[in-house]
Amino acid sequence: MSDAFVRVEDLKVTFPTEDGDVRAVDGVSFSVDRGKTLAIVGESGSGKSVTSQALMGLISRRTARIEGRAWVGDDELISASEDDLRKLRGSQVSMIFQDPFASLHPFYRIGDQLTEAVHVHQDVSKSAARAQALEMLGKVGIPNPERRLDDYPHQLSGGMRQRIMIAMALINGPALLIADEPTTALDVTVQAQIMELLAELQVQYNTAIILITHDLGVVADVADEVAVMYAGRLVERGSLEDIFYDPQMPYTVGLLSSVPRLDDVSARLTPIAGQPPSLINLPPGCVFEPRCTASPLVPGGRCMTERPELLTITSSHAVRCLLEPTERAQFARRSLATAAGRAEEAS
Secondary structure (H helix, E strand, O other), X not given: OOOOOEEEEEEEEEEEEOOEEEEEEEEEXXXXXXXXXXXXXXXXXXXXXXXXXXXXXXXXXXXXXXEEEEEEOXXXXXXXXXXXXXXXXXXXEEEEOOOHHHHOOOOOXXXXXXXXXXXXXXXXXXXXXXXXXXXXXXXXXXXXXXXXXXXXXXXXXXXXXXXXXXXXXXXXXXXXXXXXOOOOOOOHHHHHHHHHHHHHHHHHHOOEEEEEOOOHHHHHHHOOEEEEEEOOEEEEEEEHHHHHHOOOOXXXXXXXHOOOOOOOOOOOOOOOOOOOOOOOOOOOOOOOHHHOOOHHHOHHHHHHOOOOOEEEOOOOOEEEOOOOHHHHHHHHHHHHHHHHHHHHHHO
């Protein structure tokens, strides 16, 4: 991790409430190299978006406790002052949010919003900033970019607004791009276009990308590494091949088993039973134990009392589970084979 361009170490985000502390992110660590994509996956409420907001400095310290360290190159983000964060946001670190219509100002023209992003970080003339905005609109595939500069957000389709957000995020050439569910509100065809565009721009700018998503199909297409989060913690981390072809954590296996099959739309899914735990009142042992079908395989009821550590399996693969290595592998093979068998029976 020490040689990676983006490094996050033991990140914790806690929101104090009247009912107790909400541990939204609890000891998360990962790294990303330039030109690579890390996908962070998990159910809603697992801490994915809070992690990205903490890296961007978008969580108020008046309402949350933020601990840990995070570097982009030589710049440390967590302890940086608000003034330093303003300089880094947009120039070194940028973010694409879930809803582009809510992120774009409805009263300002597209060109004004893009040129403002340029002027914040570059000392250039208005004409030079407009020329950069025009060039970037062309790069993200906006037709008639000269005319679109004078449009308002409501005059654009959802896919075009998302392209505008990508243009705004990349116009200053940031080293790290965080994409938080960038295709959630888009139809499948536009989703594919947006992800293809991000991949092309990543090659052009050598940008590190953190992709926050629950869509494992998108992950399979674009990610180099995958981090699986559950109840604020990383429960498995590995290369794309590790996670999709050699999953070790029962929660990861459950996510893979519940992915719809494109070759047979009538096939029944295998959902994960139950609901994620309350982040105020987490189970005393493994946080996944109440939903885990593999916990009976661990002797002595250890899953109910012992918090597993994130253990390194190989140089690229780590897992948080109390099962013995051979039993983890056997459980994953059985579960995935059962899911495949149900799909065949349904067909």
